[in-house]
Amino acid sequence: MRAYACRMNYAFIDGQNLYRGTQESGWKIDHRRFRIYLQDKYKVDEARYFLGFVSDNQQGLYENLERAGFVLSFREHSIGALGSKKGNVDTDLVFEVMRMLVEKEKLDKAFIVSGDGDYKRLANFLIRKGKFGKMLFPNKKFVSSVYKKLGLEYVDYLGNENVRAKIARTSREEAP
Secondary structure: OOOOOOOOEEEEHHHHHHHHHHHHOOOOOOOOOHHHHHHHHHOOEEEEEEEOOOOOHHHHHHHHHHHHEEEEEOOOOOOOHHOOOOOOOOHHHHHHHHHHOOOOOOOOEEEEEEHHHHHHHHHHHHHHHHHHHHHEEOHHOOHHHHOOOOOOOHHOOOOOOHHHHHHEEEOOOOOO
């Protein structure tokens, strides 16, 4: 009898895009509730959260993300460039998805959380390979126009009222 490897769904989150998208819409995400939403709605087994770089003053955020169940991935920068660089985790996120495919890891479906157009080619590739879940856009207003031809079955909006009610931080909650 042949043993089959257990397939897993992964979320790949552009942290800066998620943060800015929700902030610009006037709400804050509750990371614990968001992680539960990804598990319940999309059966995401592992959620990888991509961040710009390590900063001592953001330690509370990193701990909150880890407690919520995210695997953190930081962008590498040279010491001299840390103060002037933006996060720009796009290449790291794309590389990680492609690495998993090449190394034949247990990737069943990939869910990407971002609104910028940098992931369109990756989405198209994953669709062709049968490995794409959805693009989860933090802010409907700022979704890149390159996604207009992506079928509705491949998109969801975190800012929709019913989704936002499940994942937004309430005023009485305290979190970094």
